[in-house]
Amino acid sequence: MKVGCSSGTSRNLPLQPLNEAMATAWGKNYWVIDQVKHAMYKAYFRNEEAMDSVIRRQPWSLDKDNLLIEVFGVPERFRVPHMMRYVIEKIAQTSDIHSPPEISMKITSDFVEAYAKMDIRMPVKDKVKYFVGPNEYILLYINYGKIKRICTFCGVMFHTVDFCPNRRKLIHHLISIGARTASVPFSYVGLWTSQVSKIPEIAFELNTNQR
Incomplete structure (x- = not known):
């Protein structure tokens, strides 16, 4: 959380109040x-369900957050710092409270994270093309760490496709003009963004075959 000020200058707040x-x-x-740095604070919750409840229902002003990104399908020889920065800059921005991805990235047997x-x-x-040659690229699959609800229709966090306002709006519009709704898809975004178990098998095959 960042503390803003109408005068344009951020300020610290006493922790107890x-x-x-x-x-x-x-x-x-x-x-x-707890305070992370000047005018920036980190909130801790009882568990993931409690955190989601606050984000979805209770007082909160939130637009940007620093999230753990896991990248699957990276062959071992391409698990280098500039690859991680490339991926992050394709999907978001580098973190403003963590070390640069070149320093903070962690490598596991299945994925790279920062x-x-x-x-x-x-x-x-849900995926990024990482070019390894003029006309050759590897498709990298992105998982957003602890975010357990990402809509597969609109791609926005903290709700599922069953409760997607964009999909419902589209369906209501089609009904209003007498059009069929059966063709409205449930998925444009890979389920692996929120569920590691849904990462395509090819991502793990690449890890094994291209070391």
Whole structure:
């Protein structure tokens, strides 16, 4: 969370009054707030469900956040710092509270991860083309860490396709003009953005075959 000011200059807030105010606003969902740096604070919640509840229902002013991004399908020889920066700049911005991706990126057997600053009001990208030659590229699959609800229709976080306002609006419009609604798709965005188990098998095959 960042603290804004009408004069244009951000300012620090005393932690105790801030914690008391958030406890009143967020109730049992909330745990504690700590200061990260000047005019920037991090809120901790009891669990993921509590965090989602606050974001969806309770007082909150939120547009951008630093999220953990996991990139699947990267062959071992391409797991280099400039690759991670390339991916992050394609889908968002580099984090403003973490070290640059060249420094903070972590490599596991299946994926590469780093933090990115994202506008959570905007659709996510589910994959990125990473060019390894003039006419050759690898398709990288993106998972957004702990975000468990990403709409496969509009790509926006914190709701599912069953409750997508954009899809419902389209269906209502089609009904109003007497058009068929059966052709309205459920998915434009890969389910793997929020569910690692849905990462296409080819991503893991690339890891094995192109080391």
